Amino acid sequence: MKANEFVKKFGWREAQKCLPYCSKRGDFIYYKNIEVNFNELKRIVESHELVEGYGGLLRAKSHYEKYKAMGSESNIILFSAIADVESCQ
16 A cells, blocks of 8 residues: 555554554565555655644745745645645545
8 A cells, every 4th residue: 555545544543553563574564454554654644743833834835935036945844744745634
């Protein structure tokens, strides 16, 4: 299962909680007999945490729009995080 589908099915909190406790084999974790790419799920959870650090998706988007002309690396990371979070809705 793709990481964003996992989040859609189980939610953000469950994804955050399962990362340290899931059975890991190679690059995949197993949760309730579902195989998910560990690195992909970790990235999506980190993206969610970054967006939440801005106060949620709307505020993160507003911040991005305000500073996108600067082209800073942190804004590029924020743009990617926003895309990850939106893919899970």
